[in-house]
Amino acid sequence: MSFQELIKDVRRGRPRAIARAISLVEEGNAPARELLKGLFACRSDAVVLGVTGAPGTGKSTLADQIIAQLRQAGRKIGVVAIDPSSPFTGGAILGDRIRMMRHSVDAGVFIRSMATRGHLGGLAKATGEAVAIYEAAGKDYVIIETVGVGQDEVDVVKLADLVLVVLTPGSGDDIQAFKAGIMEIADIFVINKADAPGVEKMAQQLEAMLEMGLPGREPPPVVKTIATTGDGVKALMAETARLLRSRPASFQEARRKRLLGWMLRDIARESLLDLITRRIPETEFNRFVDRIYCRKTDPYSAADRLLAALKKELRAKHRPK
Ligand SMILES: Nc1nc2c(ncn2[C@@H]2O[C@H](COP(=O)(O)OP(=O)(O)OP(=O)(O)O)[C@@H](O)[C@H]2O)c(=O)[nH]1
Ligand SMILES: [Mg+2]
Numbered sequence: 070m071s072f073q074e075l076i077k078d079v080r081r082g083r084p085r086a087i088a089r090a091i092s093l094v095e096e097g098n099a100p101a102r103e104l105l106k107g108l109f110a111c112r113s114d115a116v117v118l119g120v121t122g123a124p125g126t127g128k129s130t131l132a133d134q135i136i137a138q139l140r141q142a143g144r145k146i147g148v149v150a151i152d153p154s155s156p157f158t159g160g161a162i163l164g165d166r167i168r169m170m171r172h173s174v175d176a177g178v179f180i181r182s183m184a185t186r187g188h189l190g191g192l193a194k195a196t197g198e199a200v201a202i203y204e205a206a207g208k209d210y211v212i213i214e215t216v217g218v219g220q221d222e223v224d225v226v227k228l229a230d231l232v233l234v235v236l237t238p239g240s241g242d243d244i245q246a247f248k249a250g251i252m253e254i255a256d257i258f259v260i261n262k263a264d265a266p267g268v269e270k271m272a273q274q275l276e277a278m279l280e281m282g283l284p285g286r287e288p289p290p291v292v293k294t295i296a297t298t299g300d301g302v303k304a305l306m307a308e309t310a311r312l313l314r315s316r317p318a319s320f321q322e323a324r325r326k327r328l329l330g331w332m333l334r335d336i337a338r339e340s341l342l343d344l345i346t347r348r349i350p351e352t353e354f355n356r357f358v359d360r361i362y363c364r365k366t367d368p369y370s371a372a373d374r375l376l377a378a379l380k381k382e383l384r385a386k387h388r389p390k
Contacts, residue, residue: 072100076107082145082206087179094198095183097339105198108205113325115147115204116313117211119229121254126235127261128214129168130296136172137299138306139210147203148180149196150214151225179203194335196225197328227254228328230321231309235259236275238267252282255289257308263293263301348382349375 078086090108093101118135120128129150136146148169172178183195196213203211215226226232234255258279260272272291279288290308294301313321357371366374 072103072107075104076205079108079202079206082176082208084176084179087147087202087206088181090202091181091199094195094202097195101198105201109201113201113204115200115208115211116231117200117213117229118309119226119232120212120214120235121216121223121226121232122235122259122261123237124216126237127294127296128216128235131233131235131259131261131294131302132212132214133169133172134294134296134299134302135212135306136169136178138302140172140175140177144209145177145207146179146210146212147199147206147208148178148212148214149199150180150182151184151192151196151216179206179208192225193228193328193331194339196228197332197335200328223254224331228324228331230324231256231313233257233259233305233309235261236271237262238265238271252279256312257289257305258291259305260291260293261296264295264297268293345375345379348379353378 075086075089079090090104093104120132120135122128132148132150136148139146169178169180173180181199183192183199200211200213213226213229215223232254234257236258238260258275260268260275262268272293275291276288279291282288290312292301292305292308294305296302354375357366357375360366361368361371
């Protein structure tokens with residue numbers, strides 16, 4: 070299939086084309102670039118929802134309920150579930166997909182898992198590209214599920230238009246969450262597993278903390294849900310819609326620009342690295358390594374020299390003949 074055809078099929082929302090496009094992007098080679106150039110010109114008005122929280126808090130189960138609600142309203146959805154484990158274990162990936170399994174036969178829903186590791190170009194880039202593909206495919210909502218453990222995951226979820234931080238009662242992850250700096254990124258706190266003991270206490274603790282914690286900013290709303298039954302999910306979605314409506318356009322624009330900035334930086338970094346690999350012969354590169362090993366130079370100075378050599382070569386190449 071040619072790129073033009075693939076692009077056309079992605080834009081028609083064909084699941085197989087979307088799958089192929091995301092795979093190409095994950096492999097991250099030259100064809101992916103051509104594809105993305107073609108897709109990037111498409112619309113960019115999907116709502117990107119980030120769902121984050123400690124492992125096992127019910128993020129996937131909640132996402133499944135959110136999908137069900139949005140589908141009832143006729144919305145099309147793309148999901149990126151980001152798995153922090155190695156690309157080879159697939160454990161959590163399987164869990165995420167199983168929780169959302171009932172939607173897998175629905176052409177209006179596309180669910181994709183991505184491993185955190187193995188993205189040389191950066192997770193932000195891979196996520197941004199997946200969002201671009203979903204938008205081109207006409208999805209109205211994109212859900213990004215990440216485990217809020219590492220800095221990478223926190224950074225990625227920051228790129229969403231709206232971030233739901235999922236906590237559960239009695240697990241002590243309230244304290245953990247604040248340590249990890251999650252308080253700042255939450256637009257809405259979801260206390261999931263509201264059928265478990267200790268919900269009220271947790272809600273009170275959280276609200277008290279939020280009132281103290283963010284001077285000059287309205288504390289984010291706290292919503293209780295039982296993701297396994299769907300209780301509270303309607304209220305959560307109403308809160309989401311209210312927040313999105315109440316924001317000035319400039320706010321949304323700033324978030325989008327931040328995502329694009331991250332992507333551009335990742336892409337530029339990748340291009341530069343690619344250029345170094347292609348332009349600096351391996352023997353020369355290894356000479357630098359030897360010199361660092363013998364402590365004749367350090368990696369920082371060596372990197373400066375590499376860049377200087379690259380600049381010189383590029384200048385020579387572009388010099389008018
Ligand atoms: N009692 C109860 N159990 C829930 C609720 N929501 C989710 N669970 C259960 O909690 C477990 C974990 O749910 P997941 O949706 O996989 O959680 P997750 O946050 O996506 O997990 P990871 O992706 O592995 O971090 C499952 O056994 C769910 O059935 C809830 O509201 N109440
Ligand atoms: Mg999950």
